[in-house]
Amino acid sequence: MSATAARAHAPARGAVRFEHVTKTYMPRNGRPGTGVTALDDVTLDLPAGRITGVIGRSGAGKSTLLRTVNLLERPTSGRVLLDGEDIATATGPALRDLRRRIGMVFQHFSLMASKTVWENVRLPLRLAGVGAAEADRRVAELLELVGLDHRADAYPGQLSGGQKQRVGIARALVQDPEILLCDEATSALDPETTHSILALLRRINRERGVTVLLITHEMGVIQEICDEVAVIDGGRVVEHGPVWRVLSAPAHGTTRALLHSFRRNSAEELEAEVADVEHGGGARLVLRFDGLRPVDVAAVVAHLQHDAGSPVQLLASSVSPVQGRPQGHLVLAAQAPDAGALLERARAVADRVEVL
Numbered sequence: 001m002s003a004t005a006a007r008a009h010a011p012a013r014g015a016v017r018f019e020h021v022t023k024t025y026m027p028r029n030g031r032p033g034t035g036v037t038a039l040d041d042v043t044l045d046l047p048a049g050r051i052t053g054v055i056g057r058s059g060a061g062k063s064t065l066l067r068t069v070n071l072l073e074r075p076t077s078g079r080v081l082l083d084g085e086d087i088a089t090a091t092g093p094a095l096r097d098l099r100r101r102i103g104m105v106f107q108h109f110s111l112m113a114s115k116t117v118w119e120n121v122r123l124p125l126r127l128a129g130v131g132a133a134e135a136d137r138r139v140a141e142l143l144e145l146v147g148l149d150h151r152a153d154a155y156p157g158q159l160s161g162g163q164k165q166r167v168g169i170a171r172a173l174v175q176d177p178e179i180l181l182c183d184e185a186t187s188a189l190d191p192e193t194t195h196s197i198l199a200l201l202r203r204i205n206r207e208r209g210v211t212v213l214l215i216t217h218e219m220g221v222i223q224e225i226c227d228e229v230a231v232i233d234g235g236r237v238v239e240h241g242p243v244w245r246v247l248s249a250p251a252h253g254t255t256r257a258l259l260h261s262f263r264r265n266s267a268e269e270l271e272a273e274v275a276d277v278e279h280g281g282g283a284r285l286v287l288r289f290d291g292l293r294p295v296d297v298a299a300v301v302a303h304l305q306h307d308a309g310s311p312v313q314l315l316a317s318s319v320s321p322v323q324g325r326p327q328g329h330l331v332l333a334a335q336a337p338d339a340g341a342l343l344e345r346a347r348a349v350a351d352r353v354e355v356l
């Protein structure tokens, strides 16, 4: 059995708990009361073996939160617990051991330009004093995992952005961490490359049982791979829960605003989207789905057509699964003799219905 297959059933590892974490940056020679509070009493659990995404606007405190996990930033007050153990007070060898248990992937890759792919991935092992044979074995395994075994001798300057990030991911995993911190890992990449890197992170999470904490300002990243999402605003976690639930019923204004700029599905925006789509006239309905039921688009159209007595035309569709639960909207045109009955029928198959 390959090492990868052996890990397919690896138990989830590395639960993180932020407990009343506050971080205030003090200006140099600053007077008391002039600091910036980047985190304000954050309490948040990252379940072991899950992917938690933290989203927020620029300056919300995402990077600061991520960096408290490997103590690149120390909380001003509160605790960060790794599997129940307080890590905020670790120093010396304990801090080195802690950092070994936590891998980090950076937005701009942070590779050494003068070293090959192989050397970049191997470097943390050399610094940790791992023997040559074991180090070579681990580097070979990881380069295969990220699909770069054929580029082991290349230098970072000879790689695409996506390939550089694969090297960054292999390097982050080389000490077999329990937790992987991803700091805007796909923000510098094009959409297609972003998909492939997110798929790789998902696979690593599933196969190795690694807990992933990912920060992003892109809702698409949250929707694509996260299990849980925490929304941060002004240093506070304002909303937290399973991705499908937060995306279908956002409770906080910041979540709604982030979601709105991602989905662009207000009545006005849908109106503009279908304005040029030719149809046979009649009522135009928006059917919205919140992930509470299976959605079979053809069956929905047939269901309405049955009552309308004339063709129902699909003008736009954006229904796609979020954690396996279909969310999105359909815009339909229907010439119904009885508009009230049509609406009632639509309400029976969708979570929300509007007339455009």
Ligand SMILES: Nc1ncnc2c1ncn2[C@@H]1O[C@H](COP(=O)(O)OP(=O)(O)OP(=O)(O)O)[C@@H](O)[C@H]1O
Pocket (backbone or CB within 6 Å): 025, 026, 036, 037, 038, 056, 057, 058, 059, 060, 061, 062, 063, 064, 065, 217
């Ligand atoms: N080293 C620092 N010294 C002083 N203030 C800082 C420092 N690092 C961050 N801040 C401030 O703390 C707040 C939170 O910053 P942070 O970088 O954590 O936010 P962010 O959500 O990651 O933002 P972005 O998406 O722009 O990276 C901001 O007001 C920022 O200016």
